[in-house]
Amino acid sequence: MTTSRVRCPAAEDTIAAGFALGKKLRPSDVVLVSGSLGSGKTTFVRGLVRGYGLDCPVTSPSFALIHVYGTGERQVVHVDPYRLGGAADVEGIGLSDYLDTDAVVVIEWPERLGPMGSPWRVSVTIAADDRDVRHIQIRRRGMAARSRSDL
Numbered sequence: 343m344t345t346s347r348v349r350c351p352a353a354e355d356t357i358a359a360g361f362a363l364g365k366k367l368r369p370s371d372v373v374l375v376s377g378s379l380g381s382g383k384t385t386f387v388r389g390l391v392r393g394y395g396l397d398c399p400v401t402s403p404s405f406a407l408i409h410v411y412g413t414g415e416r417q418v419v420h421v422d423p424y425r426l427g428g429a430a431d432v433e434g435i436g437l438s439d440y441l442d443t444d445a446v447v448v449i450e451w452p453e454r455l456g457p458m459g460s461p462w463r464v465s466v467t468i469a470a471d472d473r474d475v476r477h478i479q480i481r482r483r484g485m486a487a488r489s490r491s492d493l
């Protein structure tokens with residue numbers, strides 16, 4: 343497991359941190375993004391999606407619960423179960439279908455979702471200090487690239 347930390351004084355820095363991670367992602371990776379309300383999770387995902395090579399608008403899936411970006415072999419599935427307040431599970435929100443595909447799955451508020459069934463490879467935690475500077479911690483597990491069904 344490797345851990346890195348980035349200091350992000352501005353939203354552009356949060357996007358850049360997401361972009362850098364997105365460039366390193368592989369198909370089927372599961373990325374958890376934790377942090378309190380308004381800490382910058384969706385902003386981070388915006389950079390991540392671009393870093394993964396997709397040029398499309400990223401918006402908060404707080405109502406739809408799941409947004410899918412891209413097509414075919416290069417997809418990012420963006421999940422936000424916040425409004426379900428802890429009553430969500432992977433199957434109930436329709437996430438299990440995606441977990442068996444090559445799509446990168448990125449989950450805001452992962453603590454509100456039941457057991458994933460798929461191990462996460464990257465866990466991101468965003469915290470704001472008293473000057474509103476965001477500190478982003480990224481933990482990466484060094485799993486071999488293989489499909490989720492092999493795990």
Ligand SMILES: Nc1ncnc2c1ncn2[C@@H]1O[C@H](COP(=O)(O)OP(=O)(O)OP(=O)(O)O)[C@@H](O)[C@H]1O
Nearest residue numbers: 350351352353356378379380381382383384385476
């Ligand atoms: N490093 C930063 N410095 C200052 N502002 C930031 C930073 N990163 C993000 N923001 C701003 O914080 C606000 C909230 O961002 P965002 O919607 O990404 O948060 P979130 O964690 O996804 O919120 P929610 O909990 O509602 O899902 C936005 O206005 C965004 O521009």
Ligand SMILES: [Mg+2]
Nearest residue numbers: 383384402450
């Ligand atoms: Mg959000």
